[in-house]
Amino acid sequence: MGDSISMACGMIPPSLLFVILIMLLLYLGSLKPKGYPPGPKWWPFLGSALEVARLRKKTGYLHETFTLLGEKYGPIVGLKIGTDRIVVLNTYESMKSMLMNDDCDGRPTGPVYESRTWGKRRGVLVTDGILWTEQRRFVLRHLRDFGFGKNNMATLIEEETKYLVNSLLHQLEMIRVDKGPVQFNNNIKNDGRIYQLSSENLNKSDGECLKKPIKIEDVYMKAQDYADVRRVSQSPSMIIQMDEVFGVPILNTLWKMMSGKRYNADDRRLNHLQRILTTLFKECDMIGCLFGHFPILRYVAPVASGYKQFMEIHQQLWSFLNEELVNHKKTFDPDVPKCLMDAYLKILQSESHDETFSELQLLAIWVDLFMAGSETTTKALNFCFLYLVLYPDVQKKAQDEIDREIGRDRLPRLSDRPRMTYVNAITLESIRMFMGRTMNIPHRTLKDTYIMGYRIPKDTMLAANFSRILMTDDVYGDAEVFRPERFIDSKGNISVPEQYMPFSIGKHHCMGEVLAKSNIFVFTATLLQTFTFSVVPGEEIPTTDFTDGVTASPLPFKVLITKRF
Incomplete structure (x- = not known):
């Protein structure tokens, strides 16, 4: 029998055998695993990519695409895009089940997650296992040493807000003195x-x-x-591009802890870095890029697949950070570490340091902290002030609280937060409006597991649709309305629903939550103490539309900024 099969195969031309093999592999790739969540049909090679692309074109946004799929197939949707199995979670219960499951604690693998850090997964944002455990522990421990989560951090933030306010006041004064009313x-x-x-x-x-x-x-x-x-x-006012205000100040709060120095708001190099990060966040989304789902496109269609642009942006970022590292080494003193970079370089000088430590890993950590801690906070503040302009009554209530609790003799401090309930609620509402328009950083199953009865194979990407816990009327009643009062209970205390988890939960809970909330509170309180922000007379009212990407971003908008007193 075996000889007969061998003879038959020998009579088939090799080219035909190759075609048959390819067709067989394509067929097998279109079969859904047993017990997999329901979802669109899988086509050979493409999976459900065509249906996802159709809905994304219709809605304009990835999270809305997944919301529509959830309405059709249920709270857990099973997809396959190219080579990647992707399970989308659209309810709080399914997200919590996944995030608290140790079998789901992996991070995605593939070209996107490897190309961003020199061909191998590095950093702390999209890594797992021993590397992630050791590096995250080191980063958190030493960031705390240099101010993270402590009074030093508060001082850094307050200094940056003071620089920003003084810069804006100087611009207003120049208008008054040089040009007159x-x-x-x-x-x-x-x-x-x-x-x-x-x-x-x-x-x-x-x-x-x-x-x-x-x-x-x-x-x-x-x-x-x-x-x-x-x-x-007749008042001291000027028009500013609001979406360009926060980039450098927010970068500085993190940069000081990372490298021990700060930059001026008009610094060419840091503004260039901010533009690189902004561009990078627009080129991908939270489940990757086209070349990530179809790796062969890196070679046959590098431009159309986004691979060429992705690598060019990262080359700029790597070049910038490597130059900073070289300059930093010139003044590095291992006996007097002043920042996280010093502490890391000191470890690298030790011959017995763990193999997970390297200069490339240090640069990757830098990339991750800027992406997770800087760009996201900047976008959240952009959403915050967009809605403060659109909801002047909210802005007025915040200013009344600031005047009542702090007055005008000093700038707000982070330590004021416990007694400033309304501004604190604005912080929470701004984060909701921002994170409610994106996906979380994907997880990956480390082995076959189950989520709410569905069998999820090993190495499946898991994506939580945060819009379904942050922007749903079922939880918030009027989710599209900017209403900070939703986070204040009848006794005047801050109260959040259990579904409010914009920084995720579990082992991969965002380590930048403290810094993000602190930045948003202090910057908001300080700017509202000194200025009023409003729609530019004669201009169109800013839209609440936004761009998709790794994170959501408001469309560029201008505001009229007026000195209050």
């Missing part, structure tokens, strides 16, 4: 023209009209609009 007369309402306040500030002279096209209904300015323009022209 803008004068408006009745031409605005007599001839129906809408006057340009300023492209950068309120320094344009009377009589200059908006150059951009305007709607016909905007030609006739109402009396209240005219009053607003006069009020603005």
Whole structure:
């Protein structure tokens, strides 16, 4: 019998045998594992990629795509995109079941997670096992030594907010001294023209009209609009690009603990780093990139698959950080460690250090901390001030609390937080609005396991759809409304529902939670103490639309910033 089969195979041309083998592998790849969660049909080679792409084009966002799939197939959706099995969790119960399961404590593998750190998974954000355990323990221990979670951290944040406020006040003063107040007369309402306040500030002279096209209904300015323009022209105000305000100050709070130094807000190199990080976050999403799901595309379509852009951005990031490391070594004193980098370099000088420690690992940690601790906090603050502009009553309540609890003789401090319930609630609501539009960092099953009765094979990617616990009316009633009061109970204390877990739970709970909440609270309180932020007169009201990516980001928006006193 065996000889007969061998003879038959020998009569088949090798090329045909190859085709048959490929077709067999494609067929087997389209079969769902036994007990796998329900989901769209799997096609050979593509899996359910076409259905995911169709829905993403329809909704514009990955999390909304997964929400629609959840409505059709249930709270746990089983997918396959290219070579990757992906299970999406759309309810609090399923997410908690996964996050508290030790069998699900892995992080994804593959081209995306390896290419970002020199061909091997490094860092603390998307690693697991011994490397993750040792490196995370080291980072947390030594960050605490240099201020993380302590009074030193509060001082760093408060210093950065002071620098920012003084910078904005200086800009306002330069407008007042150098240009003088803008004068408006009745031409605005007599001839129906809408006057340009300023492209950068309120320094344009009377009589200059908006150059951009305007709607016909905007030609006739109402009396209240005219009053607003006069009020603005007579107060210390300017127009700023709000989404560009927080990048460098937030980077500095982390950079000081990492490398022992800070940069000025106008520093060219740090602004360049901020732009690199922003671009990087737009190029991928939380479940990877096209070339990650279809690795062969790295070679046959590097541009179309995003691989070329991904590597170019990382090359810039690596180059920047490596140059910083080289410069840092010139002043490094192992006997007097001043920052996390010093502590790490001191370990590397020891001949008996653990094999998980290396200079590449140090740079990877740097990348991860900037991504997890800087870029995300910056985006959360952008969402915060976008909604404060759109909800001026919320802003006014916060300012009333600041005036009542702190006054105007000193700047807010992190230690003020326990008695500033409303500003604290704004912090929680801002994080909800930000994290509620994204996915968590994916997990990976370390072995075959079960989640709520479904069998999940080893090496399956697990993605929690945070919009289903942070932006659902079932939990929050009016989830799309910016309402900090939802986090304040009848006794005036902070109260959060159990579904509120934007920083995740379990072993991989975000280690930057303390820094993120502290930054958002202090920056918000300090800026609102000194300024009022409002819609620019004559401009379109900022939209709440946002861009998709690793994290959500508001569309660029301008605000009118006015000195309060």
